[in-house]
Amino acid sequence: MYVLACENDNMAxxxxxxxxxxxxxxxxxHFFMLAVDHLYNTKGNHRMKIAIWGTGNIGKYVYQKIVxxxxxxxxxxxxSNEVLWGTQIxxxxxxxxxxxxxxxxxxxxxxxVAFSKGVSIYRRLLNMNIxxxxxxxxxxxxxxxxxxxxxxxDKNILWSDTVDKPLLWHLETNxxxxxxxxxxxxxxxxxxxxxxxxVPFDIFCxxxxxxxxxxxxxxxxxxxxxxxxxxxxxxxxxxxxxILPRTIIQITTNGLLIPKQTKEFFExxxxxxxxxxxxxxxxTLRLKDKIIEILEENQISYIIRENREEFSKxxxxxxxxxxxxxxxxxxxxxxxxxRYGKLYKCPFEALANKLFEHYNLDIRFRGGVDIYDDKLxxxxxxxxxxxxxxxxxxxxxxxxxxxxxVANPPALEDWVVKMK
Ligand code: SF4
Ligand code: SF4
Numbered sequence: 371m372y373v374l375a376c377e378n379d380n381m382a383x384x385x386x387x388x389x390x391x392x393x394x395x396x397x398x399x400h401f402f403m404l405a406v407d408h409l410y411n412t413k414g415n416h417r418m419k420i421a422i423w424g425t426g427n428i429g430k431y432v433y434q435k436i437v438x439x440x441x442x443x444x445x446x447x448x449x450s451n452e453v454l455w456g457t458q459i460x461x462x463x464x465x466x467x468x469x470x471x472x473x474x475x476x477x478x479x480x481x482x483v484a485f486s487k488g489v490s491i492y493r494r495l496l497n498m499n500i501x502x503x504x505x506x507x508x509x510x511x512x513x514x515x516x517x518x519x520x521x522x523x524d525k526n527i528l529w530s531d532t533v534d535k536p537l538l539w540h541l542e543t544n545x546x547x548x549x550x551x552x553x554x555x556x557x558x559x560x561x562x563x564x565x566x567x568x569v570p571f572d573i574f575c576x577x578x579x580x581x582x583x584x585x586x587x588x589x590x591x592x593x594x595x596x597x598x599x600x601x602x603x604x605x606x607x608x609x610x611x612x613i614l615p616r617t618i619i620q621i622t623t624n625g626l627l628i629p630k631q632t633k634e635f636f637e638x639x640x641x642x643x644x645x646x647x648x649x650x651x652x653x654t655l656r657l658k659d660k661i662i663e664i665l666e667e668n669q670i671s672y673i674i675r676e677n678r679e680e681f682s683k684x685x686x687x688x689x690x691x692x693x694x695x696x697x698x699x700x701x702x703x704x705x706x707x708x709r710y711g712k713l714y715k716c717p718f719e720a721l722a723n724k725l726f727e728h729y730n731l732d733i734r735f736r737g738g739v740d741i742y743d744d745k746l747x748x749x750x751x752x753x754x755x756x757x758x759x760x761x762x763x764x765x766x767x768x769x770x771x772x773x774x775x776v777a778n779p780p781a782l783e784d785w786v787v788k789m790k
Contacts, residue, residue, distance in 0.1 A: 417441060419478050423448040423503075424485030425464055428511040432484040433460060435510075435517045442521070445478065446470070471498045482506060482521070487704065489539035489588050490756075495530065503530045505588070507618050509645065512673060525616070525643070528588055532616075535586045536752040540704050542591035542717070543574065545606055549596040551624050551651065554777035555683045555784040557702070559721055560595045561777060562728045568595075569709055571602060575609050577708050580741050582613045584748040589618040591647075598627035604638040611642035620645045625654040625674075628661045636668035645671040651678045651774060681774050685722075686767030686788040687731065693759040696766035706755050712738035715755055719762040729782045735762050 418441060422429050425447050436442055437460070447464040449455070454464045465473075470481065480502040483491060488505050495503050504527040509515065518524040547567040549560035581587070592606055600606065603621075610619050621639075625648040639646065646665065650658060658674070665672045682701070697703070702716040714720040719737045726733045737760050739751055767787045777784050 417443050418480070419443050419445040421446040421448050421465075421470060421474075421478055421481045423467075423470075423481055423483045423491070424488065425449045425451075425454055425459055426485055428486065428488075428506070428508055429484040430459065431511045431514075432482060432506060432517070433462070436482075436521075439517075439519060439521075441519065446473075448481065467494075467498065470500070474498075474500050480504060482527070484511075487539065489528070489537065490704075492530070492537050492539070493753075501531075504528065505530075507589075509618070509671075509673065513671065526618075528616070533586045535584060536749045537586045537588060538706060538752050538755065539588045540591070541581065541585075541587045541589070541706050541708065542593055543578075543708050544568065544594045545574075545592050545597040545600045545603065546595040548599065549594055549624070550599060550626060551596065551653065552776050552778040552780070553651065553681065554775050554780065555681045555772060558593070558595065558717055559724050559728075559785075561780045562724060563595065566599075568600070571605065573710060574606070575613075577711055577741065578610065578613050580711075581708060581713065584741075584746075585752060587614055587617045589620070590614055591620050591622055593622040596624060596627065597621050598623050598631065604635060607638050607642050607644050611644070618645070619643065620647050622647045622649060624649050624651055625657065625661050628664055629657065631664075633668075636670055639670050640668070643671075645673065648672060648674045649678055650674050650676045679774050680771050682769040682771050683785050683787055684767050684769040685725075685786045686765055687733065687786055688788055689733070689764045691764050691767045693763040696763040697759045699769070700763075700766065701769070704756070708741070709738075711740060711742055713741050713751070713755070714738045715760045716762075718766065719760055722762065722765070725782075725785060733765070737761055 420442050422433055422444055424432075429447060433444055433447075436444055444462055447459050447462055448467060448470045449464055450467055452466065455466045457464050474481070481495065481500055481504075483489070483495070483503055483505045486508050488508075492505065504521060507526040510517065510526050515526060517526075521527060522529060544558065545568065547558070547560060547563035548565055549556065552561035590610060592610065597603060597606075607619070607621070619642070621644060623646060628646075628648070638644070648654060648661060654661070655676070662674070700716070702718060705716050707714045707717045707720045709720050712720070714737065719735055723734055725731075739746065770787050
């Protein structure tokens with residue numbers, strides 16, 4: 371009789387084998403093969419057992435990209451939705467976060483987080499004592515990218531064991547404040563900013579460096595206004611990449627100036643790994659084929675966001691909106707913004723005074739956190755930015771949909787749903 375005891379569930383199926391006459395040779399051989407397979411498949415050996423957290427399109431796409439990778443075996447899917455617990459996807463069991471917590475140390479090498487805004491569970495995974503996890507950039511799914519054979523080398527995955535500061539999933543700022551399109555109800559109030567209004571470049575650099583010294587930033591967005599109106603846009607991109615060597619960096623543009631960009635601009639995007647996100651409003655759609663042709667010819671990573679026929683407005687000047695409801699329904703949730711030495715929960719908090727001043731309203735926001743305050747606790751700041759409502763939320767009412775159009779000059783009603 372051969373007895374093999376092992377805590378790992380791979381071995382549970384082969385814990386007792388009998389040597390019985392002629393069959394014994396077969397059994398020994400079978401045992402040998404299973405043992406080899408076990409050694410080959412378990413943690414620390416050639417194939418690593420991993421779990422994918424996320425059972426939606428992104429999780430399934432990542433699974434398809436890994437299933438034939440000889441370095442890994444996807445042992446589980448994980449999902450917070452209890453309806454899915456115990457079900458299977460492509461023969462792989464879906465378990466709960468609690469089950470993951472219980473089996474991780476014994477069974478798994480790491481967890482891959484594969485759902486939109488997966489970085490939102492970063493703190494939760496740390497609290498669950500998941501010692502290693504990687505957060506996949508959702509562009510892997512949206513742009514149908516391949517994954518590196520060695521996932522630890524994949525630049526679209528942020529690994530928890532490389533992060534030694536508080537992690538903020540998203541940060542953004544305006545490169546210039548005005549725009550060449552002037553959409554009605556622009557959430558950055560671009561159509562009431564003057565020509566070439568902007569934060570000076572040296573202040574942008576100093577603020578970004580200060581934040582990056584204290585926070586790990588997962589995703590950084592250069593926007594406006596229209597960022598391609600800035601002559602020195604290449605300097606912004608180079609500086610952002612130098613300060614944030616492993617952050618996902620993107621520019622959001624309405625795309626109208628893409629056909630006018632130089633070879634140097636596209637080279638700069640490529641060399642600094644900057645992705646271009648095009649918000650395809652009606653005028654952009656007319657140029658869409660041309661824009662795509664240019665971007666592809668220059669081998670630029672890009673995303674085109676269509677369905678921009680509708681805008682929404684929600685400013686409630688009474689300041690009596692339900693803050694908690696506003697945060698739950700917030701369309702700028704997570705769009706943390708910096709400007710002139712302050713970090714804000716959202717662009718509305720950072721920029722709305724421009725609207726109030728322009729229309730002589732007696733409202734002023736005094737929020738934002740001074741990033742040069744020596745006593746600033748950056749851990750607490752990251753938590754507060756992510757989780758707590760701010761005073762400005764009292765001015766975010768119920769959204770009303772409006773048809774997209776240009777508004778130049780604009781009117782207060784373009785933004786406001788309720789007057790004082
Ligand atoms: S394209 Fe429209 S929404 Fe975007 S910054 Fe310009 S005016 Fe605002
Ligand atoms: S003020 Fe609050 S509800 Fe309004 S956009 Fe900012 S975070 Fe969202």
